[in-house]
Amino acid sequence: MIECRNVSKTFIQKGSQEVPVLEDVSIDVQANEFVVILGPGQSGKSTLLRIIAGLETPTTGTVILDGEPVTGPGADRGLVFQGYMLFPWKTVLGNVEMGPKLCGLPRDEARDIAMHYIDLVGLNGFEKHYPHQLSGGMKQRVGIARAYANKPRVMLLDEPFGQLDAQTRIFMEQETERIWQTDKRTVLFVTNNTDEALFLADRIVTIEGKLPGRVQRTYTVDLPRPRDLTGKHFLEMRREIIDASVLTL
Amino acid sequence: MSQEATCSAASSSIANETVGQVVDRGPISLGRILTNRWFLHTVSIVAFFWLWDWLARSNVLGAGSSVLARPHEVLEQLAVLTREELAELTLWGHVWASTQRVVIGFSIAAAIAVPLGLFMALNRYVNAIVKPLFDLLKPMPPISWISISILWFGIGETSKVFIIVLGTFVPCLLNAYNGVRLVEPELYDVVRMLGGKRRDEILHVCFPASFPAIFAGLQISLSIAWTCVLAAELVSARSGMGYIIVQGMNLSQPAMVIGGMAVIAAAAWGTTLLVTALERKLCPWKRKIVGL
Amino acid sequence: MTAYREVVVRTPLALKILPIVSVATFFIAWEIVVRTGVVPDTMLAAPTTVTQLLFDKFTNVDPDGALLHQHAWVSIQEAFGGYFLALAVGLPLGLAMGWFNVAEGLARPIFEIIRPIPPVAWIPLTIFWFGIGLPGKIFIIWLGGLVPCVINAYVGVKMTNPTLIQMARTYGASDWQIFRQLCIPSALPMVFGALQIALACCWTNLVAAELLAADAGLGFMITMGRRLAMPEMVVLGMFMVGLTGAFIGVIIDRVEKRLLAGIRR
Numbered sequence: 034m035i036e037c038r039n040v041s042k043t044f045i046q047k048g049s050q051e052v053p054v055l056e057d058v059s060i061d062v063q064a065n066e067f068v069v070i071l072g073p074g075q076s077g078k079s080t081l082l083r084i085i086a087g088l089e090t091p092t093t094g095t096v097i098l099d100g101e102p103v104t105g106p107g108a109d110r111g112l113v114f115q116g117y118m119l120f121p122w123k124t125v126l127g128n129v130e131m132g133p134k135l136c137g138l139p140r141d142e143a144r145d146i147a148m149h150y151i152d153l154v155g156l157n158g159f160e161k162h163y164p165h166q167l168s169g170g171m172k173q174r175v176g177i178a179r180a181y182a183n184k185p186r187v188m189l190l191d192e193p194f195g196q197l198d199a200q201t202r203i204f205m206e207q208e209t210e211r212i213w214q215t216d217k218r219t220v221l222f223v224t225n226n227t228d229e230a231l232f233l234a235d236r237i238v239t240i241e242g243k244l245p246g247r248v249q250r251t252y253t254v255d256l257p258r259p260r261d262l263t264g265k266h267f268l269e270m271r272r273e274i275i276d277a278s279v280l281t282l
Numbered sequence: 283m284s285q286e287a288t289c290s291a292a293s294s295s296i297a298n299e300t301v302g303q304v305v306d307r308g309p310i311s312l313g314r315i316l317t318n319r320w321f322l323h324t325v326s327i328v329a330f331f332w333l334w335d336w337l338a339r340s341n342v343l344g345a346g347s348s349v350l351a352r353p354h355e356v357l358e359q360l361a362v363l364t365r366e367e368l369a370e371l372t373l374w375g376h377v378w379a380s381t382q383r384v385v386i387g388f389s390i391a392a393a394i395a396v397p398l399g400l401f402m403a404l405n406r407y408v409n410a411i412v413k414p415l416f417d418l419l420k421p422m423p424p425i426s427w428i429s430i431s432i433l434w435f436g437i438g439e440t441s442k443v444f445i446i447v448l449g450t451f452v453p454c455l456l457n458a459y460n461g462v463r464l465v466e467p468e469l470y471d472v473v474r475m476l477g478g479k480r481r482d483e484i485l486h487v488c489f490p491a492s493f494p495a496i497f498a499g500l501q502i503s504l505s506i507a508w509t510c511v512l513a514a515e516l517v518s519a520r521s522g523m524g525y526i527i528v529q530g531m532n533l534s535q536p537a538m539v540i541g542g543m544a545v546i547a548a549a550a551w552g553t554t555l556l557v558t559a560l561e562r563k564l565c566p567w568k569r570k571i572v573g574l
Numbered sequence: 575m576t577a578y579r580e581v582v583v584r585t586p587l588a589l590k591i592l593p594i595v596s597v598a599t600f601f602i603a604w605e606i607v608v609r610t611g612v613v614p615d616t617m618l619a620a621p622t623t624v625t626q627l628l629f630d631k632f633t634n635v636d637p638d639g640a641l642l643h644q645h646a647w648v649s650i651q652e653a654f655g656g657y658f659l660a661l662a663v664g665l666p667l668g669l670a671m672g673w674f675n676v677a678e679g680l681a682r683p684i685f686e687i688i689r690p691i692p693p694v695a696w697i698p699l700t701i702f703w704f705g706i707g708l709p710g711k712i713f714i715i716w717l718g719g720l721v722p723c724v725i726n727a728y729v730g731v732k733m734t735n736p737t738l739i740q741m742a743r744t745y746g747a748s749d750w751q752i753f754r755q756l757c758i759p760s761a762l763p764m765v766f767g768a769l770q771i772a773l774a775c776c777w778t779n780l781v782a783a784e785l786l787a788a789d790a791g792l793g794f795m796i797t798m799g800r801r802l803a804m805p806e807m808v809v810l811g812m813f814m815v816g817l818t819g820a821f822i823g824v825i826i827d828r829v830e831k832r833l834l835a836g837i838r839r
Contacts, residue, residue: 086471086475087474088471088474088475105474106471106474106475107475107477108475108476108477110475111475112471112472112475114468114471114472116468118466118468118469118471118472120469120472120486120487120490121567122490122491122493122565122567123490123567131476131486132476132477135473135476135477135478135482135486136476136477163566163567164567165567179476180475183476183477317675317676317679318679319675319678319679321679322675322676322678322679322680323679323682323683325679325680326679326680326681326682326683326684327683327684330683330684330687349702349703350699350702350703406589407588407589407592410588410589410592410593410596411592411593411595411596412596413593414593414594414596414597415596415597415600418597418600419816420816421815421816421817421819421820421823422812422813422815422816422819423777423778423781423782423815423819424778425694425778425781425782425785426781426793426796426811426812426815426816427812428785428796429785429796429797429799429800429808429811430618430800430805430808430809430812432800433616433617433618433800433803433805433808434617434618505690505692508692509692509693509694509778509782512692512694512695513692513694513782513785516694516697516698516786517785517786524695527695527698528698530698531698531701531702534702536699536702539698539699539702540699542695543691543695543696543699544691546691546692546695547687547690547691547695548690550690550691550692551690554690
């Protein structure tokens with residue numbers, strides 16, 4: 034479904050200093066698979082997601098989506114941003130129905146799709162609210178609904194719950210799983226939280242902690258869903274991942 | 283998790299975000315009354331008018347009644363002006379004359395400057411052509427244009443409107459320009475990810491995001507417009523509030539001068555409120571910003 | 575969130591040339607329009623004529639009674655007199671209004687009464703009170719500079735991080751200590767912002783004051799140019815006002831940068 038082939042990225046900083054961010058990253062994602070990219074801050078994992086989204090071009094290597102190389106951003110991928118990035122001048126409904134409208138759907142149809150996804154993320158009754166009236170968790174629900182409303186083949190989530198408190202975060206993870214189970218998509222989820230990765234992922238790809246980011250290991254998580262955050266197997270895998278990642282730091 | 287449960291959790295998190303103002307209702311004491319905001323406001327206003335009255339009655343500022351009028355004399359003068367005509371116009375006629383000039387000049391400037399500012403922010407080449415000319419003319423205060431506009435257009439309406447257009451042009455353009463340039467760049471990424479083109483970025487991000495800045499510019503422009511119209515009317519006019527003030531000066535009637543000042547303050551205040559109301563209407567998303 | 579963004583180092587040549595072309599075109603078009611008589615020379619003077627007058631005015635007193643730099647010096651004196659008085663009164667007042675409830679309660683209503691009156695409207699009263707000399711003009715300019723000083727200082731204090739104030743309270747700081755050591759420093763960027771804004775206001779009002787009542791100064795020169803039907807003098811006056819204002823602005827900007835070097839976040 035998605036194939037990253039030997040993707041590398043080097044940024045040029047002010048004063049023409051080169052900063053290598055990603056080096057030789059190759060990842061394969063199957064259809065309807067939930068893949069989590071796990072790595073510490075500043076390891077280039079967000080950049081990888083932005084490359085897959087088409088917002089950045091890789092210095093070398095290619096990203097292939099359903100056999101076609103990615104050349105730019107498009108509606109076939111839905112991106113959820115870390116900082117929510119809702120349009121403050123649009124209501125919840127306005128934000129969510131924007132994608133379908135931009136893709137040329139008629140007004141009524143766009144509205145129906147938007148209402149469906151607002152309902153799915155549990156925000157019915159808040160359609161007329163403006164983003165500044167919502168809490169962080171609710172804002173990110175809007176972000177998720179907005180990405181979903183375009184019916185993308187791939188959902189890309191960039192540390193979506195990084196700004197939430199621990200309790201809301203766990204709740205939102207459960208919600209994410211529920212939404213994904215209801216409306217299955219291929220998901221690429223970036224996080225720095227091991228628990229979050231283990232709770233959600235079919236497969237975890239860890240990225241090394243130092244720049245440039247390289248793929249460290251891949252873990253297949255075949256625990257039954259919904260997962261118990263304190264279950265025996267869960268904790269064993271958690272230890273394994275943490276031990277491996279601490280070594281590289 | 284059932285739908286109702288998520289909903290209630292969501293609404294409770296809204297409640298958590300609203301910070302209520304806690305009013306401390308302690309026992310009433312003398313100190314409390316003395317530092318109460320409304321009490322102090324009252325004291326201040328009473329003291330202001332009393333001091334004014336005292337200054338007008340005594341001869342501190344100079345010889346007698348031709349220097350400062352007492353507050354009630356100003357009110358009486360204004361009442362007279364609403365009944366009797368000054369240069370063929372009552373007070374309302376003069377207010378209308380000035381307001382008309384402000385509205386026309388302001389509208390022309392906003393209609394040209396705001397789109398131009400947006401255009402400059404969106405296109406580097408337009409910016410490279412317009413910006414240097416703009417920088418060249420910007421440091422000249424609009425009031426310094428009064429003389430040349432009289433040379434060009436005479437002392438009629440055109441020259442006054444011209445001054446107002448010049449004065450209000452600068453803040454309108456600057457704010458529209460900066461409004462677009464200070465947009466969160468990731469919002470453009472959102473539009474592109476949702477399948478939008480450059481046109482959609484401009485329509486859905488640039489324009490709405492620059493709205494609050496544009497309105498801030500309009501507010502500044504408006505107060506400049508009042509200054510400009512007044513200056514122009516002081517220099518040469520046969521109607522308007524500036525004319526009332528000049529007549530008061532020529533006739534050595536401070537009551538008329540102060541009356542004119544009071545009316546222009548009220549008019550300026552009223553138009554500011556109007557623009558604020560318009561902004562509330564057009565930008566309901568904007569958070570309240572606490573300020574003076 | 576990416577910490578590094580690609581920086582385009584190269585700007586197209588056209589972007590470098592266009593500003594020069596645009597300014598040059600402006601002046602050439604102006605010259606042509608006047609020379610060919612499209613605009614009669616009683617209404618506008620060509621740039622070359624204005625430049626001639628500029629050099630002439632350094633040595634020739636006629637017809638307005640003073641040399642160019644004398645006019646400029648008078649204006650600068652008035653502007654700075656009013657400006658510094660506005661700073662001296664407005665900034666402490668604004669700071670106090672921002673922190674002390676009593677100060678705000680007493681000063682705010684009067685401030686709100688005076689604020690919407692354009693300073694220009696005070697000119698006739700000023701003439702009644704002070705005549706047309708220096709004090710009257712300083713008063714007008716002072717009024718113009720006062721409002722932005724008060725507003726910026728007030729907003730600056732109000733923007734002090736409330737958590738820091740609470741922190742100071744838990745350490746037992748008194749109101750006065752918090753005001754001096756917390757509110758004033760955190761209001762400084764806004765206060766320095768006021769320096770520029772107030773200067774612009776002062777300069778505008780200076781021209782207004784001189785247009786109406788003066789016997790010297792750049793604004794007076796503009797008025798004389800109109801009365802004598804000498805557009806070149808009007809244009810020269812306008813350019814001098816702009817130039818001097820911009821020049822003072824640059825100086826203040828420099829001073830501000832130096833003073834703020836350690837504070838800017």
